[in-house]
Amino acid sequence: MSLAGKVALVTGAGTGIGQGIAIEMANRGARMALHYNRSEAGVLETKRRIDEAGGDSFIVRADVSNPQEIAAMVRHIESRAGDIDILVNNAAVQLNYDLFKHDGDTFDRMFDTNVKGYWQCIQAVIPGMKQKGTGRIILISSVHAKRPTDFDPVYAMTKGAIRMLGRESAIELAPYGITVNTIEPGAVDVGKYNLISPDDPDAEKKREARRKHQLEKFPLGRVGLPLDVAHLACFIASNESEYMTGSAIRLDGGSMLL
Template identity: 85%
Template sequence: MSIAGKVALVTGAGTGIGQGIALEFARRGARVAVHYNRSEAGALETKRRIDEAGGDCFIVQADVARQDEIIAMVREVEQRGGSIDILVNNAAVQLNYDLFKHDEETFSRMMNTNVKGYWQCIQAVVPAMKQKGAGRIILISSVHAKRPTDFDPVYAMTKGAIRMLGRESAIELAPYGITVNMIEPGAVDVGKYERILADDPDAQKKLEERRKRQLAKFPMGRVGVPLDVAKLAAFIASDESEYLTGSAIRLDGGSMLL
């Protein structure tokens, strides 16, 4: 599953899943554009880890809710790294608000980043991909695109929209050798819970109780980690996946089966 020598733009690569994907792509020999909007410290940490491992990367900054900044970012990537072979749309806003806590400002913020940002990033990278007759576009979505929960209705709406954006884009871009696929992770541990409990004297006990709950709720006895998503993304980005497009792959360790 080689992606060596490919140029990959990973949005939201300063934290969590995006950071995991950037690290894994670099480990496999891709040249990675590490995008961030506000998490500069996280992007620098991603770059530090890639540099230490002997990988190839550089940092770019943009607000993916703004088309002018997306266009400028893509131009910068092309100038510094070359034509983009792989786009991973990952940057997203997750507020965890209930139905009546949301207002027009939070609704617009989430839609502009999670949906419009994905759409406009696709628009920005596709012209060069068309010229090459090849490209891989990966949209990070969520199991919330598949089933309702009591989580955040607007967040779930954005994930459902991403699924249809991916499907429609896959149809339109297939004649140009460009594939578009979605990864729909379940719960992914990005270390937030441990950080919250870092100064809690009962942290170890609470973590153990959390692990016991996971054993009951998740068939494989754990939630996902960023590397789980990164490995699947690496396969989708590789030549081995050339016949895979328009697919939404659930990656949740079987938790949705319960």
């Protein structure tokens, strides 16, 4: 699934899933615009890894809750690389607040980034995609679009809204050859699953407890990796997926079956 000749923008490319997608798309030949807002060290690491593998990338910064900053970012990408072929909306805020800890400010902050930011980025890239008569838009949601989180109800609400944004956008953009699909990952190891110190005298016992927990919660026996999400994102971004739009694909190792 080559992405050679494509220009791709991944938001939140400095950490976790966004970093994994950006690196893998670069490996498949895409010219990558690596977006970040606060994770400067992370996005520099993403670029370093792409550069080492011989890929082509450059860094852009914007607050995706701010439409003026998004517009400026897209203009910069277009002036440097041409119209965007692939948009991966990934940048998100996750506060892990319970129902009563949230207030109006935290609610707005999460929706402004996780939902409004996705919507505004879609709006910004559409003119170029319409002109080309093709485009791929990928939204990173979560299994919590379907299942309550039990750790942050507002986060779950944003993920449900992303799912519907993908469906509605797919209908409206289909006549222009632009597809919109959503990936709904389950638990993904972005570093927190590897925090047991090798010097911990109970390290082996803790690792065994973790393995047992994963076998109970994940039929495939492990949590996901950013690369798992990246592989699916690359397929959706490729020509092979041209007949798929409006889909929400659960990628959770079977955890939702239990």
